[in-house]
Amino acid sequence: MMVRALALAALAFTVSTAARAADPRYPNWPCAQAKVPEISLAAVWAGPELGDAESKWKDDSKISALVARLAARKTPLDEAEKSVKEFLAGSADKTANAKLLFAGLFDTLNAQRSQVMSGLERVSRKQREAADKIRAETIQLQALQDATPRDDAKVDAMSNQLIWETRIFEDRRKVVRFVCEVPTAIDQRLFALGRVIQQEME
Template sequence: MKYRIAIAAWLAITATATPGHAADPRYPDWPCTQAKVPEISLAAVWAGPPLDDVSGKWKDDAKVSALVAKLAARRTPLEEAQKAITEYLSGAADKTASGKLLFAGLFESLNAQRSQVMNGLERVTRKQREAADKIRADTLALQALQSETPPDQAKIDDLGNQLVWQTRIFEDRRNVIKFVCEVPTAIDQRLFTLGRTIQQEIE
């Protein structure tokens, strides 16, 4: 009976959209309903002075590098990050130069963080596709074993238990994917908010 439930669960899985059914053919492994935007556009998150003259230079300043790491970490509450920006820039000799340096670091760091998350989502999607193929094959094999006369109950039990476990892992991963799909958008919003805080301080 429990193996019939496993088969029913698998049929339910295949009836819904499995990861890899991407809306955009350019990104076949993208599992999220949100459109994939590979990189954050600078113009979308920064309306301050040009950053061309400070690109990459933020890494040479130990204080800025440490602050960027703290601000970019999602475990740092947004309000705490905004307060740290205000405190840093209020003591800067050149607010504009310091603000540009700080945002350049944030932009580079959060874009890289976002890319890591998105690459991870696509890796998991590929694993899900492989898992789906395995579950499908095992489901057919289980049905064949159950049709044999006489049935080999030991083999049925082994394969049935394996199928139950595989289906559970598949579902757990799918739930994780739904959660992680929200992360790139959260990173976008964090960068926009922190960029706005920096701009307000240097205006």
């Protein structure tokens, strides 16, 4: 029966989310991947100390514009790597510009990750609320179906409402599963670009 399927879908979401949220610090984290709030600099950069490049990269308009282009997910990674090589090849002070460029990428991509993860947790909270609502309305619908006399108009209205709410719930679930891959993709992008920058400095 459709009603039982709706209730099971909502219950399955709640159980799977609870199972994933093994880390009590992040109860709303909906992804199978462990939540790592920030990328560690040491994990992606083995080059020289960044020093004041961490704050000064924003002062260089050319660096800032390049960082924005390289950090954009719509820019293919191979194209981004090529841009890094071309920029550093034409730099008078390759080491200084390399540090500025990486500092900008590190800041920008970490900020992107934080934004994506906050969005995921926000949607996860909405999904929990939606799952609770679907379960409660399923119980109401079952009561309406069992009532004597039965009000078919109310049963139909509640059934249609549940079907609609469950479609929204399922659509969000699919989006969450897709977006859960984004923080890892950002990590990989930063690591790849950091490696290219370091290679060009040698």
